Amino acid sequence: MLQELRERVCEANLELHRRGIVLYTWGNVSGIDRARGAIVIKPSGVPYAALTPEKMVVVGLNDEVVEGELNPSTDTRTHTVLYRAFPGIGGVAHTHSPYAVAWAQARREIPCYGTTHADYCFGPVPCTAPLTSEQIRRDYERETGLEIIRTFAGIDPLARPMVLVNGHGPFAWGRSAGEADRNAVILEEIARIASATLALDANAPPLEEHILTYHYERKHGPGAWYGQKDQTA
Amino acid sequence: MLQELRERVCEANLELHRRGIVLYTWGNVSGIDRARGAIVIKPSGVPYAALTPEKMVVVGLNDEVVEGELNPSTDTRTHTVLYRAFPGIGGVAHTHSPYAVAWAQARREIPCYGTTHADYCFGPVPCTAPLTSEQIRRDYERETGLEIIRTFAGIDPLARPMVLVNGHGPFAWGRSAGEADRNAVILEEIARIASATLALDANAPPLEEHILTYHYERKHGPGAWYGQKDQTA
Amino acid sequence: MLQELRERVCEANLELHRRGIVLYTWGNVSGIDRARGAIVIKPSGVPYAALTPEKMVVVGLNDEVVEGELNPSTDTRTHTVLYRAFPGIGGVAHTHSPYAVAWAQARREIPCYGTTHADYCFGPVPCTAPLTSEQIRRDYERETGLEIIRTFAGIDPLARPMVLVNGHGPFAWGRSAGEADRNAVILEEIARIASATLALDANAPPLEEHILTYHYERKHGPGAWYGQKDQTA
Amino acid sequence: MLQELRERVCEANLELHRRGIVLYTWGNVSGIDRARGAIVIKPSGVPYAALTPEKMVVVGLNDEVVEGELNPSTDTRTHTVLYRAFPGIGGVAHTHSPYAVAWAQARREIPCYGTTHADYCFGPVPCTAPLTSEQIRRDYERETGLEIIRTFAGIDPLARPMVLVNGHGPFAWGRSAGEADRNAVILEEIARIASATLALDANAPPLEEHILTYHYERKHGPGAWYGQKDQTA
Numbered sequence: 001m002l003q004e005l006r007e008r009v010c011e012a013n014l015e016l017h018r019r020g021i022v023l024y025t026w027g028n029v030s031g032i033d034r035a036r037g038a039i040v041i042k043p044s045g046v047p048y049a050a051l052t053p054e055k056m057v058v059v060g061l062n063d064e065v066v067e068g069e070l071n072p073s074t075d076t077r078t079h080t081v082l083y084r085a086f087p088g089i090g091g092v093a094h095t096h097s098p099y100a101v102a103w104a105q106a107r108r109e110i111p112c113y114g115t116t117h118a119d120y121c122f123g124p125v126p127c128t129a130p131l132t133s134e135q136i137r138r139d140y141e142r143e144t145g146l147e148i149i150r151t152f153a154g155i156d157p158l159a160r161p162m163v164l165v166n167g168h169g170p171f172a173w174g175r176s177a178g179e180a181d182r183n184a185v186i187l188e189e190i191a192r193i194a195s196a197t198l199a200l201d202a203n204a205p206p207l208e209e210h211i212l213t214y215h216y217e218r219k220h221g222p223g224a225w226y227g228q229k230d231q232t233a
Numbered sequence: 234m235l236q237e238l239r240e241r242v243c244e245a246n247l248e249l250h251r252r253g254i255v256l257y258t259w260g261n262v263s264g265i266d267r268a269r270g271a272i273v274i275k276p277s278g279v280p281y282a283a284l285t286p287e288k289m290v291v292v293g294l295n296d297e298v299v300e301g302e303l304n305p306s307t308d309t310r311t312h313t314v315l316y317r318a319f320p321g322i323g324g325v326a327h328t329h330s331p332y333a334v335a336w337a338q339a340r341r342e343i344p345c346y347g348t349t350h351a352d353y354c355f356g357p358v359p360c361t362a363p364l365t366s367e368q369i370r371r372d373y374e375r376e377t378g379l380e381i382i383r384t385f386a387g388i389d390p391l392a393r394p395m396v397l398v399n400g401h402g403p404f405a406w407g408r409s410a411g412e413a414d415r416n417a418v419i420l421e422e423i424a425r426i427a428s429a430t431l432a433l434d435a436n437a438p439p440l441e442e443h444i445l446t447y448h449y450e451r452k453h454g455p456g457a458w459y460g461q462k463d464q465t466a
Numbered sequence: 467m468l469q470e471l472r473e474r475v476c477e478a479n480l481e482l483h484r485r486g487i488v489l490y491t492w493g494n495v496s497g498i499d500r501a502r503g504a505i506v507i508k509p510s511g512v513p514y515a516a517l518t519p520e521k522m523v524v525v526g527l528n529d530e531v532v533e534g535e536l537n538p539s540t541d542t543r544t545h546t547v548l549y550r551a552f553p554g555i556g557g558v559a560h561t562h563s564p565y566a567v568a569w570a571q572a573r574r575e576i577p578c579y580g581t582t583h584a585d586y587c588f589g590p591v592p593c594t595a596p597l598t599s600e601q602i603r604r605d606y607e608r609e610t611g612l613e614i615i616r617t618f619a620g621i622d623p624l625a626r627p628m629v630l631v632n633g634h635g636p637f638a639w640g641r642s643a644g645e646a647d648r649n650a651v652i653l654e655e656i657a658r659i660a661s662a663t664l665a666l667d668a669n670a671p672p673l674e675e676h677i678l679t680y681h682y683e684r685k686h687g688p689g690a691w692y693g694q695k696d697q698t699a
Numbered sequence: 700m701l702q703e704l705r706e707r708v709c710e711a712n713l714e715l716h717r718r719g720i721v722l723y724t725w726g727n728v729s730g731i732d733r734a735r736g737a738i739v740i741k742p743s744g745v746p747y748a749a750l751t752p753e754k755m756v757v758v759g760l761n762d763e764v765v766e767g768e769l770n771p772s773t774d775t776r777t778h779t780v781l782y783r784a785f786p787g788i789g790g791v792a793h794t795h796s797p798y799a800v801a802w803a804q805a806r807r808e809i810p811c812y813g814t815t816h817a818d819y820c821f822g823p824v825p826c827t828a829p830l831t832s833e834q835i836r837r838d839y840e841r842e843t844g845l846e847i848i849r850t851f852a853g854i855d856p857l858a859r860p861m862v863l864v865n866g867h868g869p870f871a872w873g874r875s876a877g878e879a880d881r882n883a884v885i886l887e888e889i890a891r892i893a894s895a896t897l898a899l900d901a902n903a904p905p906l907e908e909h910i911l912t913y914h915y916e917r918k919h920g921p922g923a924w925y926g927q928k929d930q931t932a
Contacts, residue, residue, distance in 0.1 A: 023655055024648070026582070045693025074684060074692050096582045098655065102662030105579040106670050113338040115401045116259070116329045133676035140680055167673050168581045182257070189256055189331065195662060196335035196428060204339050207400050210366035214373055218307060226307050227278025346804040348867045349725070349795045415723070422722055422797065429801035429894060437805050440866050443832035447839055451773060459773050460744025489888055490881070492815070511926025540917060540925050562815045564888065568895035571812040572903050599909035606913055633906050634814045661895060 001067055002040055005031050005177075006053035009040040012091065012177040017048040021097035021188050028073040029093040029184075031177030032083050037061050040177075041079060043070035074141065081145025082173060086157040091177030093184040099191035100170035103127070107166050110190060111206045113197045117190045118207055118215035122159040125187065126151045130166040144168070159220070162187040234300055235273055238264050238410075239286035242273040245324065245410040250281040254330035254421050261306040262326040262417075264410030265316050270294050273410075274312060276303035307374065314378025315406060319390040324410030326417040332424035333403035336360070340399050343423060344439045346430045350423045351440055351448035355392040358420065359384045363399040377401070392453070395420040467533055468506055471497050471643075472519035475506040478557065478643040483514040487563035487654050494539040495559040495650075497643030498549050503527050506643075507545060509536035540607065547611025548639060552623040557643030559650040565657035566636035569593070573632050576656060577672045579663045583656045584673055584681035588625040591653065592617045596632040610634070625686070628653045700766055701739055704730050704876075705752035708739040711790065711876040716747040718884050720796035726883075727772040728792040730876030731782050736760050739876075740778060742769035773840065780844025781872060785856040790876030792883040798890035799869035802826070806865050809889060810905045812896045816889045817906055817914035821858040824886065825850045829865040843867070858919070861886040 012029040016022050025048070030041035040056045057068035063080050065072060073079075079092045103110050103125075110125040112118055117125075128147040135143035148163050148171065161183045162172040170191075172183035197204050206212075219226045245262040249255050258281070263274035273289045290301035296313050298305060306312075312325045336343050336358075343358040345351055350358075361380040368376035381396050381404065394416045395405040403424075405416035430437050439445075452459045478495040482488050491514070496507035506522045523534035529546050531538060539545075545558045569576050569591075576591040578584055583591075594613040601609040614629050614637065627649045628638040636657075638649035663670050672678075685692045711728040715721050724747070729740035739755045756767035762779050764771060772778075778791045802809050802824075809824040811817055816824075827846040834842035847862050847870065860882045861871040869890075871882035896903050905911075918925045 023651070043694070070694055071691070098659045099662055101580060101582055101659050102666060105659065105663040105673075106666035108666060113400070114334060116334055130674060131677060133674075136676050136680050140684075167579070167677060185256070193331045193334050193338065195665060196332055197338040199428060199432060199665060200335060200339035200341060207338075208363060208366075210369050211364060211400060214369050218373075225304070228276070228303055346866070347800060349800055418722070426797045426800050426804065429798055430804040432894060432898060433801060433805035433807060440804075441829060441832075443835050444830060444866060447835050451839075458770070461742070461769055489884070509927070536927055537924075564892045565895055567813060567815055567892050568899060571892065571896040571906075572899035574899060596907060597910060599907075602909050602913050633812070633910060661898060665898060 002033055002036070002038055002058060003053070005033050005038075005040045006056045009042070009056055009091075009177045010051055010053040012093070012181045013042050013051055014048060015178075015181055016093065016095060016184060019185050021095050021185060022048070023096070027093070027095040027184075028075055029091065029177050029181055030073075030076075030079045031091045031180075032089075034087075034090070038066060039080065039083060041072050041076055043068070044073050046070065075144075077139065077141035078145040078148075078171070081142055082148065082171070085145075085149045086152075086173065088158050088175070089161075089173040089180075090175045091180035092171060092173045093177075093180040094169070094171050095184050095188070096169045097184070097188035097191075099195055100164060100188050101168075102195065103191050104164040104169050105167060109164070110194050111204075112212055113194055113204055114207055115211065115215045116193060118212045119219050120183065120186050121162055121190070122156075122212065122216045122220075124206075125160065125162050125164060125190065126155070127164040128166045159216070235266055235269070235271055235291060236286070238266050238271075238273045239289045242275070242289055242324075242410045243284055243286040245326070245414045246275050246284055247281060248411075248414055249326065249328060249417060252418050254328055254418060255281070256329070260326070260328040260417075261308055261312075262324065262410050262414055263306075263309075263312045264324045264413075265322075267320075267323070271299060272313065272316060274305050274309055276301070277306050279303065308377075310372065310374035311378040311381075311404070314375055315381065315404070318378075318382045319385075319406065321391050321408070322394075322406045322413075323408045324413035325404060325406045326410075326413040327402070327404050328417050328421070329402045330417070330421035330424075332428055333397060333421050334401075335428065336424050337397040337402050338400060342397070343427050344437075345445055346427055346437055347440055348444065348448045349426060351445045352452050353416065353419050354395055354423070355389075355445065355449045355453075357439075358393065358395050358397060358423065359388070360397040361399045392449070468499055468502070468504055468524060469519070471499050471504075471506045472522045475508070475522055475557075475643045476517055476519040478559070478647045479508050479517055480514060481644075481647055482559065482561060482650060485651050487561055487651060488514070489562070493559070493561040493650075494541055495557065495643050495647055496539075496542075496545045497557045497646075498555075500553075500556070504532060505546065505549060507538050507542055509534070510539050512536065541610075543605065543607035544611040544614075544637070547608055548614065548637070551611075551615045552618075552639065554624050554641070555627075555639040555646075556641045557646035558637060558639045559643075559646040560635070560637050561650050561654070562635045563650070563654035563657075565661055566630060566654050567634075568661065569657050570630040570635050571633060575630070576660050577670075578678055579660055579670055580673055581677065581681045582659060584678045585685050586649065586652050587628055587656070588622075588678065588682045588686075590672075591626065591628050591630060591656065592621070593630040594632045625682070701732055701735070701737055701757060702752070704732050704737075704739045705755045708741070708755055708790075708876045709750055709752040711792070711880045712741050712750055713747060714877075714880055715792065715794060715883060720794055720884060720887050721747070722795070726792070726794040727774055728790065728876050728880055728883075729772075729775075729778045730790045730879075731788075733786075733789070737765060738779065738782060740771050740775055742767070743772050745769065774843075776838065776840035777844040777847075777870070780841055781847065781870070784844075784848045785851075785872065787857050787874070788860075788872040788879075789874045790879035791870065791872045792876070792879040793868070793870050794883050794887070795868045796883070796887035796890075798894055799863060799887050800867075801894065802890050803863040803868050804866060808863070809893050810903075811911055812893055812903055813906055814910065814914045815892060817911045818918050819882065819885050820861055820889070821911065821915045821919075822854075823905075824859065824861050824863060824889065825854070826863040827865045858915070
């Protein structure tokens, strides 16, 4: 079942590791088959060297394991909340990449300081509010997802496909597992460059609105002219 | 047509990637055949793994595509402005290398803090003024080039073969695509070291004028004595 | 004698090197066979490329060399103090990994700024008091171990399997040499991210107690649900 | 002539490159045969990929080229000054490694913040005074060497085998070309860790004198007990 999606999700998990932003098992990527309502996700705590498409776990949109003998990622319920709330997304990636985590730990959104950021995220990368102990008692992973949803009230999740979870770290998403992956890598680079920018000027101004808009539209607007006509991402 | 230049430009693009300063497709290098007025440039958004000399695009000095089925880099019109204004240059490289981008986002020129910088750039690395919304409406990529030209009024572009575009990132150039490449890599290293210098002393003084001059002349002056007699770069 | 432990300790030493946190011979890992009271440790100053299980040195809990023709690591007496005081540990790792050393040189404990830290260390990473000249005259390596013990009064060493030695660098431990290794690598990553966090906010708050507890329990509590049922680490 | 020294110096140059602290041709290592008064040094501006023992240049202690068809490194006269003034040294290495250059550009000596530093350098890494324009007119490379000598008045060059040249970058030396090499790599690591230390505490105190002495003696004193008995470095 879902052989192709299993392969793509497995590959997306391995790719995150190859990109050098995941230490040990500190990351997980999932992808969804919307027609079947089935999510393929990395098993919990399995080393990257041992990952195969067969070891991926299939879960439903209500968190139930549909197929697979291994436990799914402990963050699964955060992924499913995102899939339910953001119908346009096809993949979710979570990492502990160092600079994105540093911003999450400093509990600051990442301002859009330049075109590198604007090319992929239309405005600051939001940071969620911290979870209360009541939320943690209720369901930590699920509440983490719900906080992300709350943070994105009024924001198009595909125009800003990334978020910092307060005191924790980044989640990214996209139209596919591969795109979620790429956005997680880009978020780390954006965070790293933003840190270096702040070190040069603690009051660095954000990019002017008109350049932000221009750059984002160049890659993502209806008449986008970046790349080749038959490219999907 | 232009087979040798295609090969050299393709190789220069791949080399930038191998040097680790280009993430995904975040860079482009071009080279010019002055006799024919033909510029060879990377196609837009094509992954480095898929680049071949045949996929390079040939454009004229007025931005028209002369040969090639793929779209040229979206930054093409910035490259052509530079070739028209700086007759001594043979190659242009654009990247989003992190430390150079950080200086561009902090909107600061990079002072010449030491001989590593002085060996390749005779004075600070300039930073352009920000573009107005009027300029963006007119022609963003072309205006980016024109701002660079304005910034270099009275400056020899071969004595300072690099610039930071405000809120965006670096462009570098040289007598050939390979030299433009090397200058883009060196700019990133200069920017990184300058950031580390500022972290140690927020008021670090620039290099004394007499040492700046000595170092630059040692490598680039009429009687340069660095390297071997038959070296061209 | 102790062939399997020799192999695992040799592999743990090589793994530290492969992880890129050990320059030259700046690190050593040991493991203990509690039943025999025998510790296997890296020989002093031998390059990683030349390490083999046969070259490992076996010492007793009172520091006497039991087997091996090479000198054991000069830090051996620090390791043996830890094995005597912390009966639950099976391995010890010492490195000079750069960010952990920076915190040790700044003589600061590493606050628990986020879940990445909380997943492995239940509270701040402690920093020992500096050694007096009297302590150094007595027995530097042994006193280093004793200072660590003093610092851990009232702290479960397996809940915080890492420490910074004042003005020196990190030690980490675990149930096995491999786990000590992994904790040394994680300490370096925690230290690096904490440095990046402080750069963004010099007054960054520590993680809320209830999230710290939740995350630590998720991986290490009696009903831990991270990973797969048959995993030991 | 000097085949073995040529091989060792060539290898030391390649090793610096492999260690990742030399960009392009930004470094040079030499070694001396004291009996013959002959120095083997890297040729100027030759890429590392093309270096062979045969291409090394032999110069005398008065800077005259004794053997070799290529120009010797432009920094040769700095090397020869050091060999004349420091009779105990057998090798010299010069790089533009980024953190050491940052300290040289901030024109600050590197305080001895911890044992990692103390193991190799007995006290701060000195920084020279800047060169005057008079000195540059006279003989830049030679005066650079003379400034280093002046800076080491009263300091044993083998107890502190490294220096920062003001506004320029590091030189390191040792009993052999290989040891000079290793000291250049260690200087870069010391500088990087010192930068990270200062970022955590702008007033970080230096290591206590009694620990500095203990650590240095452990590796370099008459009764050194680090490493194995038959080790030379």
